[in-house]
Amino acid sequence: MSWITARRRRTAAGYAVVLLGLIAIGAGYAALTGQGSPASAATPGTVSSRTLAEGRELFAVTCASCHGMDAQGTSLAPSLIGVGAAAVDFQVSTGRMPAKDIGPEMPQKPVTFTTQQIHSIAAYIASLGGGPEIPSAAQVSTSGANLALGQSLFITDCAQCHNFDGAGGALTYGKYAPPLTHATNTQIYEAMLTGPEAMPVFSDTTITPAQKRDIIAYITKIRAEPNPGGFSLGRIGPVTEGIVGFLGGIGVLIFFAMWITMKRRGTHDETAES
Amino acid sequence: MSETEPGHQLPPGEAGEAEEHEYTRVPHRVIGTPPPAEAHTLLPDTQASAEPPAPRELPAGPDNPAKAKTAEKVVAACFVLSMLASIGFIAAYVGLEVHSVDAVLRSNLALGLSMGIAFMAMGVGFTVWVRSIMPDVEQVEERHPLASTPQERAAFSKTFIQGAEASGFIKRPLLRRTLIAASVPLAVAPIVLLRDMGPLPGTSLRNTVWRKGLRMVVYGPNTPLRAADFSTPGQMITMIPEGYAENQNVLAKATVIIIKFAPGELIPGRPGSPGTVMNWTVDNIVAYSKICTHVGCPVALYEQTTHHILCPCHQSTFNAAQGAQVLFGPAPRPLPQLPIGTDAEGFLIATSDFHVPVGPSFWELGASGFRGGNE
Numbered sequence: 016m017s018w019i020t021a022r023r024r025r026t027a028a029g030y031a032v033v034l035l036g037l038i039a040i041g042a043g044y045a046a047l048t049g050q051g052s053p054a055s056a057a058t059p060g061t062v063s064s065r066t067l068a069e070g071r072e073l074f075a076v077t078c079a080s081c082h083g084m085d086a087q088g089t090s091l092a093p094s095l096i097g098v099g100a101a102a103v104d105f106q107v108s109t110g111r112m113p114a115k116d117i118g119p120e121m122p123q124k125p126v127t128f129t130t131q132q133i134h135s136i137a138a139y140i141a142s143l144g145g146g147p148e149i150p151s152a153a154q155v156s157t158s159g160a161n162l163a164l165g166q167s168l169f170i171t172d173c174a175q176c177h178n179f180d181g182a183g184g185a186l187t188y189g190k191y192a193p194p195l196t197h198a199t200n201t202q203i204y205e206a207m208l209t210g211p212e213a214m215p216v217f218s219d220t221t222i223t224p225a226q227k228r229d230i231i232a233y234i235t236k237i238r239a240e241p242n243p244g245g246f247s248l249g250r251i252g253p254v255t256e257g258i259v260g261f262l263g264g265i266g267v268l269i270f271f272a273m274w275i276t277m278k279r280r281g282t283h284d285e286t287a288e289s
Numbered sequence: 290m291s292e293t294e295p296g297h298q299l300p301p302g303e304a305g306e307a308e309e310h311e312y313t314r315v316p317h318r319v320i321g322t323p324p325p326a327e328a329h330t331l332l333p334d335t336q337a338s339a340e341p342p343a344p345r346e347l348p349a350g351p352d353n354p355a356k357a358k359t360a361e362k363v364v365a366a367c368f369v370l371s372m373l374a375s376i377g378f379i380a381a382y383v384g385l386e387v388h389s390v391d392a393v394l395r396s397n398l399a400l401g402l403s404m405g406i407a408f409m410a411m412g413v414g415f416t417v418w419v420r421s422i423m424p425d426v427e428q429v430e431e432r433h434p435l436a437s438t439p440q441e442r443a444a445f446s447k448t449f450i451q452g453a454e455a456s457g458f459i460k461r462p463l464l465r466r467t468l469i470a471a472s473v474p475l476a477v478a479p480i481v482l483l484r485d486m487g488p489l490p491g492t493s494l495r496n497t498v499w500r501k502g503l504r505m506v507v508y509g510p511n512t513p514l515r516a517a518d519f520s521t522p523g524q525m526i527t528m529i530p531e532g533y534a535e536n537q538n539v540l541a542k543a544t545v546i547i548i549k550f551a552p553g554e555l556i557p558g559r560p561g562s563p564g565t566v567m568n569w570t571v572d573n574i575v576a577y578s579k580i581c582t583h584v585g586c587p588v589a590l591y592e593q594t595t596h597h598i599l600c601p602c603h604q605s606t607f608n609a610a611q612g613a614q615v616l617f618g619p620a621p622r623p624l625p626q627l628p629i630g631t632d633a634e635g636f637l638i639a640t641s642d643f644h645v646p647v648g649p650s651f652w653e654l655g656a657s658g659f660r661g662g663n664e
Contacts, residue, residue: 214593218524
């Protein structure tokens with residue numbers, strides 16, 4: 016205590032207390048909300064074969080515990096009959112499946128399987144009941160796409176959840192729309208086609224394949240746009256920009272105001288008494 | 290003097306006999322000037338204790354000459370840095386291209402950074418200069434009464450009266466009255482301009498362009514859709530009335546979201562329990578206004594798993610399966626449901642306008658508009 020008593024009137028003490036408070040708040044916030052780094056739930060892929068039988072085997076090892084031995088669904092997870100190869104490819108290639116835990120939203124994790132293994136599982140699921148197929152490279156190519164139409168569709172039907180810049184956003188009860196910043200063209204196409212989790216379905220009859228390519232072209236185009244000032248700040252608009260402007264800008268101004276008006280130590284008292 | 294100036298005493302010798310005599314001849318009340326008798330100060334009288342404070346001797350040099358020498362170099366460095374940054378600003382303005390978005394970003398960054406450094410370095414230099422080189426003494430500045438002296442006030446009153454008489458404002462009623470007549474309409478003019486806030490909306494808040502037989506098209510490509518195109522439950526799309534794609538005033542009210550449900554998911558309204566109007570749906574396809582009933586944001590955050598429609602502005606949540614009833618948030622009433630059907634070719638059409646006004650509620654909506662339900 017005497018150490019504190021001796022130093023608490025120093026000029027730097029005020030700054031130190033404010034800094035400690037900020038660190039404490041930050042650490043507390045991180046402890047309350049932080050998920051920590053996701054542990055890689057690596058399930059060893061046993062074989063790498065493209066045959067249906069091996070897809071079935073992979074399914075039985077990694078998926079059947081929740082989705083049922085015949086993909087008929089259980090109380091934990093929905094039936095996969097008829098969801099199609101595109102849904103399997105989206106869920107597994109983004110690392111959402113196999114899931115670690117049942118939550119409001121399946122978080123993305125490191126991908127467990129090779130592309131070939133994913134395709135064999137997808138082929139097995141497709142063999143059970145059809146459904147949308149994995150789009151080919153030509154189907155998701157954005158060459159010659161109509162960016163203006165893509166923007167029009169994106170801001171009308173996508174941006175409300177995924178944010179005007181594709182940065183994602185919150186939904187109800189812990190669900191969220193993920194950011195589109197790292198999704199591949201194929202994954203975006205598959206998401207529109209199959210409507211994973213809470214996302215609505217945008218089938219080829221309502222949004223044609225050409226329009227889907229326009230949307231993908233727009234999403235990939237805005238990713239490459241430069242950030243004014245050099246920082247993206249998450250690209251979520253006025254919230255982070257306001258925090259930086261307020262804490263950074265006003266904070267620096269307050270620092271300067273305090274510095275300018277700070278009393279000089281030592282010299283002041285003598286002159287005042289003289 | 291003392292009866293008119295209770296709180297103020299002139300220094301001895303200044304209040305001469307002649308001045309006091311002149312002052313008492315001034316009328317007591319003149320238009321536009323406060324009566325002199327009320328002019329006094331609550332501040333302590335400093336003029337009475339006449340002697341001006343002796344000027345303080347400033348120390349010849351800084352308190353700490355060694356520190357001042359270092360500080361001098363720091364200040365000079367700041368000023369040189371400021372100079373270089375200003376030159377950099379000019380160079381950036383002259384040298385950097387601004388003919389593309391990327392180039393403008395670079396130019397703005399260089400201009401802002403250099404100007405910021407120029408000002409900041411100069412300010413830091415000034416501050417160090419004052420804090421470390423200039424001597425640190427406390428100076429006291431006396432406060433004096435703000436009121437003018439009686440002599441000045443008397444002179445002003447006199448001038449004012451003379452001016453008023455010379456202008457003839459009182460003697461010449463024609464001038465006075467025409468001046469007043471000219472001023473009044475000028476003052477009224479800004480009030481008349483408030484009319485630009487009108488005209489009143491009339492019934493336009495209650496109607497949209499939707500009418501029986503008007504086709505719905507997808508916003509963007511402007512293509513109509515058949516009911517059969519909605520093959521999968523969980524589909525959603527934003528649609529607008531055909532032929533109005535460029536009319537933002539129309540779209541601001543008429544835009545709808547179309548949602549496809551699985552059979553049995555829609556909850557029809559029953560007495561005492563509002564819900565979806567099944568007669569206004571086609572093949573489990575339902576259309577709701579996309580304009581939030583709170584303050585009119587576009588509501589399109591649709592979760593196909595929970596059937597929640599969420600407003601991005603204030604988190605109003607609507608249950609799309611049950612007539613877009615409000616589940617949460619500040620929205621006061623459900624999203625209006627648009628009666629839809631199909632035409633001879635199977636394309637989706639409206640079968641009438643909305644039966645209740647869309648968008649934010651308004652005063653004239655009345656209590657009936659808030660009762661919930663779409664009928």
